[in-house]
Amino acid sequence: MSTTTDLVTAIKKELKAAQMTYADLALALDMAESSVKRMLAKGDMSLSRVDAICRALKLDFAELARRVADAQPLLTEMTAEQERAVVADKKLLLVAICVLSQWTLEQITAQYRLSEAECVKYLVQLDRIGIIELRALNRYRLKLAKTFRWRPHGAVMNYFRDHALLDYFAGGFDGKGEGLLLVHGSVSRTLAPMFMERLQRVAQDFAQQHQTDQKLADKDREGYTLVLGMRSWEFEAFTAIRR
Known part of the structure; x- marks a missing residue:
């Protein structure tokens, strides 16, 4: 979950990237520089003020929100509840495995008997579970780290042991x-x-x-x-x- 601290950190990064000082931002917001510093230090700002900062930075609010989301730490392991949700529906598990491999919606529906509507439904579920952040045009950002692993005794590995292990090693x-x-x-x-x-x-x-x-x-x-x-x-x- 993004916090005000994450938002302020993102704003400061954008100010630095734009080579804009606090004095420059204060001038754009018609505020005293000391007030701008205090506002960012406390993280106390209204949505209208955030919108004004975005205009000063020539940055869309949605893009700022996306950068805040991108800065969130990635998961190295899911919770037991998340894993149980994934294996509760085998088609959802299939789509989860596909997104771990960074497949697009088009690749998934081309490879498996899933309609676009079905696949989007499962992507939405994975977004709710916290595995991906679903974006426009059914693109997504994976919220799992490169070091991610399934829980050793979690629902997914237990499913693998029960249903896939012998099939895999039978080759x-x-x-x-x-x-x-x-x-x-x-x-x-x-x-x-x-x-x-x-x-x-x-x-x-x-x-x-x-x-x-x-x-x-x-x-x-x-x-x-x-x-x-x-x-x-x-x-x-x-x-x-x-x-």
């Missing part, structure tokens, strides 16, 4: 660009987090490449799902015969 992993690695070993407990950080960087590189390659034609791209995991684990059959 041969022998196609072009495919592979499955299973490596077991004992390493220092202090070094283990470093390996996890490397895996996270691989995931981020994959996501970034996805973004970069969106400009390519469909015939030059292939959909892949990267699953990375690392945990302290031993096959149950082996554990059963431990001394």
